[in-house]
Amino acid sequence: MNLKRCLVFVALLLSCFSGCETSNLPKTVPAEGVITLDGEKVSEATILLIADKGSINADAVSDKDGKFKLKAFAEKGGAVPGSYRVLISKTINEAGVGKNGESGVNLKYGLPKKYSDVMTSGLTYTLGQDGDKNMKFDLVTK
DSSP, X not given: OHHHHXXXXXXXXXXXXXXXXXXXXXXXXXXXXXXXXXXXXXOSOEXXXXXXXXXXXEEEEOOTTSEEEOBSBTTBOBXXXXXXXXXXXXXXXXXXXXXXXXXXXXXXXXXXXXXXXXXXXXXXXXXXXXXXXXXXXXXXXX
């Protein structure tokens, strides 16, 4: 009987500790959407929302259909409601030839450079208390 009580006690402790990690985190709400460039869906783009107030940001990488799901914390999905500045970037690796004829990798922007800097992107977003599953970032080349 003592072994049974001990196992129940250990199980309760473990469930408490596993639940305690996320219970201390701020409330998050769904934050997902799509990224397009000139009407075409953008895959493998990194989107970063930088909080106007506080220090909790959120990020994601878009899938093959340009869709993303933001996460503020590794432990749970979604973002904290609030106002954000937004940057979106994509790096493309191209095989190339170095100065001495050796093979190398050339990196180039896959989106207009202005979107990769929060100071020049011109992108902002306000996420409400109910979240948003239809966020849309329509980027343009010019």
